[in-house]
Amino acid sequence: MFDAEMFIENSLEEIRKTVGESRVISACSGGVDSTVATYLVHKAVGEKLVAVFIDDGLRREGEPEFVMRVLKSIGVKARLIDAKEGFFAVFKGKTDAEEKRKAFREQFYSTLGRAAEEEKITCIVQGTIKADVIETVKGIKSQHNVLSQIGINPEKYGYKILEPLRELFKPDVRKVGRQLGLPPEISERMPFPGPALSLRVLGEVTPEKIAIVRKATQIVEEETRQLGTFQNFAVLHNDRATGIKDDKRLYGNIITVRIVESEAAVTAKAAQVPYETLMKIAARITQEIPTVVRCLYDITDKPPSTIEFE
Numbered sequence: 505m506f507d508a509e510m511f512i513e514n515s516l517e518e519i520r521k522t523v524g525e526s527r528v529i530s531a532c533s534g535g536v537d538s539t540v541a542t543y544l545v546h547k548a549v550g551e552k553l554v555a556v557f558i559d560d561g562l563r564r565e566g567e568p569e570f571v572m573r574v575l576k577s578i579g580v581k582a583r584l585i586d587a588k589e590g591f592f593a594v595f596k597g598k599t600d601a602e603e604k605r606k607a608f609r610e611q612f613y614s615t616l617g618r619a620a621e622e623e624k625i626t627c628i629v630q631g632t633i634k635a636d637v638i639e640t641v642k643g644i645k646s647q648h649n650v651l652s653q654i655g656i657n658p659e660k661y662g663y664k665i666l667e668p669l670r671e672l673f674k675p676d677v678r679k680v681g682r683q684l685g686l687p688p689e690i691s692e693r694m695p696f697p698g699p700a701l702s703l704r705v706l707g708e709v710t711p712e713k714i715a716i717v718r719k720a721t722q723i724v725e726e727e728t729r730q731l732g733t734f735q736n737f738a739v740l741h742n743d744r745a746t747g748i749k750d751d752k753r754l755y756g757n758i759i760t761v762r763i764v765e766s767e768a769a770v771t772a773k774a775a776q777v778p779y780e781t782l783m784k785i786a787a788r789i790t791q792e793i794p795t796v797v798r799c800l801y802d803i804t805d806k807p808p809s810t811i812e813f814e
């Protein structure tokens with residue numbers, strides 16, 4: 505049985521030892537993993553930690569404001585970095601999922617690297633958890649926060665890496681979050697991938713497509729909050745389908761809704777959501793997003809699918 509209190513005690517000691525006299529930077533996305541890792545390091549080294557929220561333009565509606573507010577409320581000093589333009593620039597012309605991950609990862613680390621340089625910091629916190637390491641090692645997909653496994657030498661970026669959660673699976677990360685006293689809106693938060701909505705726009709990522717999937721995501725989340733499922737989201741397809749809008753034919757966008765039950769994301773079941781909920785989601789998505797003419801529900805488990813489409 506995992507003992508969160510004991511884990512925290514040991515981690516604080518280890519973090520202090522690793523950090524020594526250095527200062528530390530943590531890119532906090534507001535997800536469970538990176539926020540728990542950030543707060544744990546904050547508890548261990550206090551003012552030596554500088555938290556940053558990198559606004560890559562790929563987050564959910566209202567996310568930058570939400571994350572900055574939460575960090576402030578728990579006493580972590582944080583800076584928002586507006587990096588939207590740079591991220592959209594590197595996605596230009598990229599359609600392959602792993603190429604997009606690589607582009608995200610490189611842009612992420614060069615943005616973080618610049619911030620670290622400005623602050624004269626050489627130690628960075630990563631919210632890597634055990635599932636990230638397993639999937640990357642297996643070659644299923646390269647998680648953006650598993651550097652060593654994908655042949656990136658952190659020294660190339662001039663960092664020491666601190667990964668306090670790398671031995672934990674998600675349920676234990678949540679226990680640590682609760683034990684640390686993080687608000688439930690963080691400790692119980694739905695998992696969300698590091699490269700964010702870029703993985704949920706199939707094909708090339710553009711600001712226009714992100715805006716569509718962001719709105720669809722907001723609708724899915726609003727309509728499924730009560731389900732208690734593991735992950736609920738929307739995906740924008742790269743192809744189009746025929747539909748009717750304002751009595752006219754429209755060759756428009758397709759959105760797939762994916763809602764899964766899972767323990768630690770290693771396997772997952774497509775959730776048996778009440779049909780009325782799905783109908784309401786389809787109605788709202790096609791009414792509130794002018795270009796969407798079709799809404800589908802994914803009924804595949806993991807395996808053979810993965811949770812994300814990319």
Ligand code: XMP
Nearest residue numbers: 646647648695696697698699769810811812
């Ligand atoms: P898959 O799609 O592999 O997802 O079944 C398993 C869990 O990992 C998340 N995921 C990612 N997280 N970077 C991340 O930080 C990524 O590149 C990435 N790809 C998938 C996914 O949302 C699910 O919770």
